Amino acid sequence: MTAILSASELMSELAGPRPPVLLDIRWQLGGPDQRPAYEAGHIPGAVYVDLDRELAGPAGSGGRHPLPEPEAFGAVMRRAGVSAGAPVVVYDGGLGWAAARAWWLLRWTGHAEVRVLDGGLAAWTAAGGAVSADAVSPAEGDFKPTPGGLGLLDADGAAALAREGVLLDARAGERYRGEVEPIDRVGGHIPGAVSAPTTENVGPDGRFLPGAELRARFAGLGVTAEGGGRPVGVYCGSGVSGAHEVLALEVAGVAAALYAGSWSEWSSDPDRPVATGPLPR
CATH class of the missing domain: 3.40.250.10 (Rhodanese-like domain)
Structure with missing residues (x-):
């Protein structure tokens, strides 16, 4: 499986028999919370994940964004609908940094089928992809982290x-x-x-x-x-x-x-x- 996919590829997969779980990781370094932007419009079915609070532990001697505790990260992913045997696609506003952080964490904790939407939400809308303001309530996933999948x-x-x-x-x-x-x-x-x-x-x-x-x-x-x-x-x-x-x-x-x-x-x-x-x- 490749690490990235295009907007057109994502559209095809969402319409196919095995649609991926979608995670919206919009984030702005030193900027405001991006949840309001997510609520105003996201790829249909995507679940918002907060980088500062859910993809990092508390800042301290380990740096500004130390890794979260694996079990805490696993709980966040399960609430977002992530399961071990189901593909996941992560995206952000277009810079790619936040989506890559989620990709890395999922790969590091053992998920084998995670990819980044190349170009993020900007690429999706440029390709004619729809956005939705509907609330998303995914079924609980079963993902259990096993650290060590990446160096x-x-x-x-x-x-x-x-x-x-x-x-x-x-x-x-x-x-x-x-x-x-x-x-x-x-x-x-x-x-x-x-x-x-x-x-x-x-x-x-x-x-x-x-x-x-x-x-x-x-x-x-x-x-x-x-x-x-x-x-x-x-x-x-x-x-x-x-x-x-x-x-x-x-x-x-x-x-x-x-x-x-x-x-x-x-x-x-x-x-x-x-x-x-x-x-x-």
């Missing part, structure tokens, strides 16, 4: 991967270089990490570049899809846009681990080293 790094693991493999920093280049830091304690990057803004994995419409173009991009950063390549990891500010880069790597045919605590966790400890400037070290 996960802690701070020590990220530091080691930066030395022994390829650790990609999915944030904007100016934050990587330490020129600005609007959120966290200090600017810069994990020593040895390579700058790879996830915004460069998509076109102007927010849809992922073709797999061949993504493979070429990552190859230029030292990542190869062929066997025998060095292990790959990704981090970002708090584990959201980094999940989007893991998804881009999946589209390119590369498996990558996520450092979920990311820079918000790394930089919170003044004893951890920080590199600045355009070079990894």
Whole structure:
């Protein structure tokens, strides 16, 4: 199963014999709750899931968006109608970051049939897809999380991967270089990490570049899809846009681990080293 699907493909599947469960993960970094936007219009049948409250644990020493407890996450997914043997499609407003966070969590906790709507709700409406303001009350699902389906790094693991493999920093280049830091304690990057803004994995419409173009991009950063390549990891500010880069790597045919605590966790400890400037070290 591919990791993404187009709006037209989703329309066909929704009309078919095995329609997927739909999750609406609209989210705005530092912005207002997106539930009112969901209630005003969503893909028919989609259930709203709140990233800050349901796809993350409480902010603290583990970062701004630490992983939720698996059982708490499982309860949220069951309430949303997710079952182990049924396909799931997640979408957001179009940026893709929030949907990728839900995709990553479901894959990490063992769901094998989850995909992201490429281009999100904007792509759906551009393709002529209908939206609905109707309330959605799904039947309870049976999904039970089993963590370990995707690679996960802690701070020590990220530091080691930066030395022994390829650790990609999915944030904007100016934050990587330490020129600005609007959120966290200090600017810069994990020593040895390579700058790879996830915004460069998509076109102007927010849809992922073709797999061949993504493979070429990552190859230029030292990542190869062929066997025998060095292990790959990704981090970002708090584990959201980094999940989007893991998804881009999946589209390119590369498996990558996520450092979920990311820079918000790394930089919170003044004893951890920080590199600045355009070079990894």
